[in-house]
Amino acid sequence: MLGFKNFIMDEDGVGVVEMVLIVVVLIGLVLIFKNRLQSLVNDIFSTVRERAGEI
Secondary structure, three states: OHHHHHHHHOOOOHHHHHHHHHHHHHHHHHHHOHHHHHHHHHHHHHHHHHHHOOO
């Protein structure tokens, strides 16, 4: 029983779990807003190409 209590109180893996959850949330957001992100990036690059010709 003491081993189980020590296992529950151990916080070594908490940082790893938090990082995995953050990555999962970021991937989910990218998948949800994929079309909007693509159009935003395309607009940015087209603006850069247009203004690069002016220089």
